Amino acid sequence: MSEAAVRWEEVVQPGATWSHVLKRGTALRITDVEGGANVGAIFYNFECPVERYNIDTLKAQHVARLSKGCVLYSDMGRILCSITEDTAGGHDPIGGCSNAALVKQKYGESRYQEARNEYYKNARDGFLIELEKWGLGPRDLSPVVNFFSVLDAGSDGSISYRRPSSGAGSFVDLRAEMNVLTILNTCQHPLDPNPRYDPKPVRLSVRTVPPPGADDACRTFRPENGRGFTLTERYFL
């Protein structure tokens, strides 16, 4: 199937934070331009932001890692976004985001005064500032999904960071199933072993897409997702 035309496109610079209300019926493609990007993301129902991305996402789909076919659930049993395409090979819903103390401890200090816009940023502060712009705050900071990063778990529960080998040009498509306040941040993953402050840019592109049909790969990924789509479609009736 040929892809719909890109409605708009932009680059999110390394370490930057971005937000937008993704409209139901559109899809956001996030492309790892250079390879080695990490994109932390938080999601809210724009019409009622107390409904937000929830860790139910994992148990509802029996996964500890997100990839093509998975959906992102809200706390209300509805689907915020679906992962309709994924050439990156998995995404981390567990590791959380960097904060000021972690960035200082790992990379040292770099202030705006000396470094101008190359100063060291952390994901938590980026999220909190962006949330505030939408009338939200620290109470609303919900679990983070890290795209383009994977955590492996040992049988004893130990976790280790792995960068997918897909590299430059890999992308993930998020189809909005509701009107979703989406806040993205390109800071490094908090468990990235790279000793250097080295965040990467990503390219965003938005397309208009058809609604998911009865045989949609995300709808049929799990029986649970079929019910999740039903509840989401009922919300708009």
Added chain:
Amino acid sequence: MSGTNIVESKLDGATAAYRCVVPAGEPWIREIQKGQYFRVVDLEGNQAADTLFYNASDYSDRYSAQDTIREQKNLYLTTGTRLMSSAGNVLLTIVADTCGRHDTLGGACAMESNMVRYALEKRHMHACRQSFVKAVMEWGRGMSKRDLTSNINFFMNVPVTPEGKLTFEDGVSEPGKYVEMRAEMDVLAVISNCPQLNNPCNAYNPTPIEVLIWDRQGA
């Protein structure tokens, strides 16, 4: 650290400053002072105790599953785990654990998620998030559903496989198993003693738990 660290407590229930049996399906909420010890006992075995913690002086600073997992680089909670807040504070430290493994990825059950996970007709069934909402509403002080985030499931077994799958397994807990924490700051604790009947997290038979609090122990 390893995912299992069984350590018994030296504290005697007879010397506790507070103790309370919480029936299945009920919420429980109380402040715990810095230095106090807080124990949750699985009285009859295989019972999930869904638990949230907050910095008692700033509820926007609260237990964070993601920060806790990342700081210890392990998915499971056991003796030695520092329960981290969203602002990077240590809320409590697990100092004893006779169960050996507790979950913090499984979330709390909800009427809405039961509809997704089991059947749309399950909406009416009692769930942890009903108890959490009731607890924070009654506690007041500005708390609301906004404050309900990813929780701990004491005594619950949710293993993650090397392939990245997540499953709900039979509990590893037994009658009388407990987990005990030392409060590293003044915290607010909220528990929903889980009423879930649709999966093995309570062995299909939700039962009471007991919570105990001891005052700061001498050097």
